[in-house]
Amino acid sequence: MYSRIMDYGKKALEKHALLKGKIAISLKDAPDTAEKLSTYYTPGVGAVSSRIAEHPEEARDYTWLNNNVAVISDGSAVLGLGNIGPQASLPVMEGKAMLFKHFAGIDAFPIVLDVHTADEIVTTIKAIAPSFGGINLEDIAAPICFEVEERLKRELDIPVMHDDQHGTAIVVLASLINACKVTGKQLSECKIVLIGAGAAGVAVAKLLHLYAQPNIIAVDSKGIINIDRTDLNDEKRQLLSFSKQTKSGTLADALLGADIFIGVSRANVLTKGMIKTMSKNPIIIAMANPVPEIMPEDARAAGAAVVATGRSDFPNQVNNALAFPGIFRGALDNRVTTITDEHKIAAAQVIASLVEQPDAEHIVPSVLDPRLVPAIAAIIR
Amino acid sequence: MYSRIMDYGKKALEKHALLKGKIAISLKDAPDTAEKLSTYYTPGVGAVSSRIAEHPEEARDYTWLNNNVAVISDGSAVLGLGNIGPQASLPVMEGKAMLFKHFAGIDAFPIVLDVHTADEIVTTIKAIAPSFGGINLEDIAAPICFEVEERLKRELDIPVMHDDQHGTAIVVLASLINACKVTGKQLSECKIVLIGAGAAGVAVAKLLHLYAQPNIIAVDSKGIINIDRTDLNDEKRQLLSFSKQTKSGTLADALLGADIFIGVSRANVLTKGMIKTMSKNPIIIAMANPVPEIMPEDARAAGAAVVATGRSDFPNQVNNALAFPGIFRGALDNRVTTITDEHKIAAAQVIASLVEQPDAEHIVPSVLDPRLVPAIAAIIR
Numbered sequence: 001m002y003s004r005i006m007d008y009g010k011k012a013l014e015k016h017a018l019l020k021g022k023i024a025i026s027l028k029d030a031p032d033t034a035e036k037l038s039t040y041y042t043p044g045v046g047a048v049s050s051r052i053a054e055h056p057e058e059a060r061d062y063t064w065l066n067n068n069v070a071v072i073s074d075g076s077a078v079l080g081l082g083n084i085g086p087q088a089s090l091p092v093m094e095g096k097a098m099l100f101k102h103f104a105g106i107d108a109f110p111i112v113l114d115v116h117t118a119d120e121i122v123t124t125i126k127a128i129a130p131s132f133g134g135i136n137l138e139d140i141a142a143p144i145c146f147e148v149e150e151r152l153k154r155e156l157d158i159p160v161m162h163d164d165q166h167g168t169a170i171v172v173l174a175s176l177i178n179a180c181k182v183t184g185k186q187l188s189e190c191k192i193v194l195i196g197a198g199a200a201g202v203a204v205a206k207l208l209h210l211y212a213q214p215n216i217i218a219v220d221s222k223g224i225i226n227i228d229r230t231d232l233n234d235e236k237r238q239l240l241s242f243s244k245q246t247k248s249g250t251l252a253d254a255l256l257g258a259d260i261f262i263g264v265s266r267a268n269v270l271t272k273g274m275i276k277t278m279s280k281n282p283i284i285i286a287m288a289n290p291v292p293e294i295m296p297e298d299a300r301a302a303g304a305a306v307v308a309t310g311r312s313d314f315p316n317q318v319n320n321a322l323a324f325p326g327i328f329r330g331a332l333d334n335r336v337t338t339i340t341d342e343h344k345i346a347a348a349q350v351i352a353s354l355v356e357q358p359d360a361e362h363i364v365p366s367v368l369d370p371r372l373v374p375a376i377a378a379i380i381r
Numbered sequence: 382m383y384s385r386i387m388d389y390g391k392k393a394l395e396k397h398a399l400l401k402g403k404i405a406i407s408l409k410d411a412p413d414t415a416e417k418l419s420t421y422y423t424p425g426v427g428a429v430s431s432r433i434a435e436h437p438e439e440a441r442d443y444t445w446l447n448n449n450v451a452v453i454s455d456g457s458a459v460l461g462l463g464n465i466g467p468q469a470s471l472p473v474m475e476g477k478a479m480l481f482k483h484f485a486g487i488d489a490f491p492i493v494l495d496v497h498t499a500d501e502i503v504t505t506i507k508a509i510a511p512s513f514g515g516i517n518l519e520d521i522a523a524p525i526c527f528e529v530e531e532r533l534k535r536e537l538d539i540p541v542m543h544d545d546q547h548g549t550a551i552v553v554l555a556s557l558i559n560a561c562k563v564t565g566k567q568l569s570e571c572k573i574v575l576i577g578a579g580a581a582g583v584a585v586a587k588l589l590h591l592y593a594q595p596n597i598i599a600v601d602s603k604g605i606i607n608i609d610r611t612d613l614n615d616e617k618r619q620l621l622s623f624s625k626q627t628k629s630g631t632l633a634d635a636l637l638g639a640d641i642f643i644g645v646s647r648a649n650v651l652t653k654g655m656i657k658t659m660s661k662n663p664i665i666i667a668m669a670n671p672v673p674e675i676m677p678e679d680a681r682a683a684g685a686a687v688v689a690t691g692r693s694d695f696p697n698q699v700n701n702a703l704a705f706p707g708i709f710r711g712a713l714d715n716r717v718t719t720i721t722d723e724h725k726i727a728a729a730q731v732i733a734s735l736v737e738q739p740d741a742e743h744i745v746p747s748v749l750d751p752r753l754v755p756a757i758a759a760i761i762r
Contacts, residue, residue, distance in 0.1 A: 008424050009424070012425030012426055012427075013428050013429055013432060015420050016443040017442055020442065020445070021447065021449070022408065023409070024406070025404050025490055026482070027403065027479050028403055029396075032749070034693040034694060037693045037748070038693050038694060039389060039392050040396070040476050040479055041476035041480065042460060042692075043386050043389050043692065044389035044390055044392060045393055045460075045472050046390065046461065046671055047391070047394050048390075048394055049460065049465055049469045049471075049472050050390075052465075052468060052469040052472065053462070059469070059471065062397040062472055063397075063401070063402050064401070064404055064475060065402070065471065066401055067401070067402060067405075079423060079424075079426075079430065081427060084433075084434040085434065085437075085511075086511040086512070087437060087440045087446075088430045090433070090440065090446065091433065092422075092427075095421050095423075096422070097406060098408050101408055102408060107406040109406055110512060111492075111512045112509075112511045112512045113508055114507065114509075114510060120508065123504075124504075128493075128495075128509060130467040130468045130493045130494070131493045290424030321422075367418070
């Protein structure tokens with residue numbers, strides 16, 4: 001397994017060195033005559049700028065604002081790599097821009113930030129916001145990401161979504177809708193153990209709570225999040241209201257009798273032994289990247305009824321790429337300026353509905369499924 | 382003439398409404414298989430990010446940084462339209478990005494800013510600078526543009542150029558080198574009247590002074606810039622040192638006996654009568670946009686030996702597009718982080734040299750001349 005990741009890494013380094021950038025700018029027409037230069041640039045373009053100055057609401061009708069999205073990161077929480085800084089995060093952001101273009105036809109490009117406080121990030125993004133039709137926040141560490149997204153949503157009139165939070169929450173909910181079908185569980189009756197209380201974990205817990213009020217026990221690196229903990233930030237504290245359990249303990253303690261394990265934490269924290277203590281037909285969503293909390297074969301060997309990871313080389317890839325292309329496609333096309341909780345739940349239901357006959361190895365569609373983007377975009381209104 | 386500009390405006394509005402954005406993002410390869418997703422995105426991309434985190438100097442080798450430039454404006458001094466704000470400036474910035482791509486193969490994209498003080502602009506651009514291989518500042522009003530460019534050049538390690546200043550200065554110098562050949566004048570002996578003491582005017586005066594120390598009389602909307610004026614900003618005050626004349630007066634007063642008129646001001650400020658008071662074989666560079674300081678036919682009728690404008694529909698188009706694509710091409714390819722005065726003079730000489738036999742209607746090459754970019758890029762080292 002590790003050697004397979006090493007292989008991907010080696011191949012990725014080679015390919016990236018060859019391409020020297022995965023994205024480029026292309027032109028919808030070539031300014032190759034004096035006539036075209038006069039139309040696309042001076043003097044003709046002056047009429048277009050004057051028009052927008054007089055009718056600001058028409059900016060989208062004459063520029064690429066109707067189809068562009070900035071992928072913005074400060075490089076503080078990149079994949080499993082942590083705080084590697086803005087420029088080292090660029091390959092990931094270019095990759096995200098690729099997915100935007102390939103899956104949704106959206107002109108996305110990376111903006112990486114050399115500032116890291118919530119105030120600085122918000123101030124910077126607001127200053128450049130007139131350049132974009134939408135903003136996909138990416139790989140910004142918790143808890144700063146919460147304040148950044150909340151303020152930008154409030155203060156800007158374009159769609160803003162922190163994908164690590166909401167993209168993840170949507171695809172986890174989609175996967176659980178179908179995993180419950182496969183196992184005959186009722187999500188609202190389930191005991192869920194969620195490990196990883198960063199950006200993704202908090203958003204997953206909030207959306208699951210909103211959708212079905214299951215019993216959610218959140219666990220972080222210090223153990224079960226309970227009312228006696230004095231080290232919790234506001235967001236983690238909010239999770240307490242979703243948990244009927246208030247006992248302390250380890251992940252293993254939390255998992256006793258649990259129906260569902262959701263991991264957005266780190267490699268190999270879940271053991272076969274722990275799975276064996278869970279309820280019958282447990283569901284394992286192990287999304288740590290690139291190495292999941294437990295390998296699928298081990299989870300199945302320990303009795304898991306359904307196993308999903310974030311990886312494309314295993315069945316059941318619960319990956320944000322199922323959601324964000326369609327969400328932004330819909331927001332841009334339908335001029336939706338705020339992605340709401342209702343949008344997120346509807347998107348999860350749409351994703352789940354695209355699997356006609358869910359089974360243990362098919363709880364979500366492939367990220368390459370061409371029905372995804374139009375189906376999700378249609379409900380972002 | 383005005384109706385021709387109206388025609389361009391009408392056509393531009395139609396074309397822009399049709400294209401809805403002149404630029405787009407394209408992909409160097411499609412992430413259309415699980416294998417490619419694993420190479421360009423997770424898990425493979427993690428190895429590329431790790432590599433750059435360890436070797437920051439290699440970021441250009443694995444990302445589009447080696448070929449991208451941000452076209453950044455706050456929309457405060459756009460074409461002849463003035464302070465129309467960031468979003469209304471977008472069509473111009475997209476147009477500039479088109480020229481970058483078409484002429485130099487550079488992946489340029491617009492960033493328009495909703496902040497307008499020098500401090501805010503510098504802070505914002507520094508915050509997003511890790512996203513770019515170079516920065517083309519565009520249409521930022523004087524005197525703020527001077528401080529912004531100076532500070533960014535000092536504080537960033539990528540090439541930064543305010544094109545309204547230096548692109549203009551380079552092409553004006555190039556045009557004068559050949560116009561002097563055509564008229565038999567010595568630039569160092571010339572009396573030059575320069576109207577418009579904003580970003581472009583100041584930079585033009587500085588570069589001409591550096592190149593040949595001609596007698597330069599600068600004129601702004603209040604008349605000749607002289608030592609008795611108490612309303613001058615630092616940059617305008619600096620122009621005083623380039624002028625042997627210190628008398629006060631109007632543009633007409635300044636032009637008595639002058640060899641060269643350079644206009645970077647506004648439509649129709651130069652009259653036939655004024656040209657008739659200039660020295661023999663006067664040179665008229667009338668760059669106001671879109672309507673020049675005098676129409677070429679009027680200037681010639683009044684005795685001008687050489688007339689140039691910024692427009693593509695007249696002979697002698699003295700346009701920044703002659704210079705900036707090659708300058709940034711060279712800076713990116715040769716890893717030049719500072720565009721120096723020596724670079725600017727050398728670029729002007731290269732541009733002038735591409736006209737084998739200068740005559741009254743051919744003092745600069747066409748902006749469509751394919752020799753321009755490689756020739757200029759070669760001397761940016």
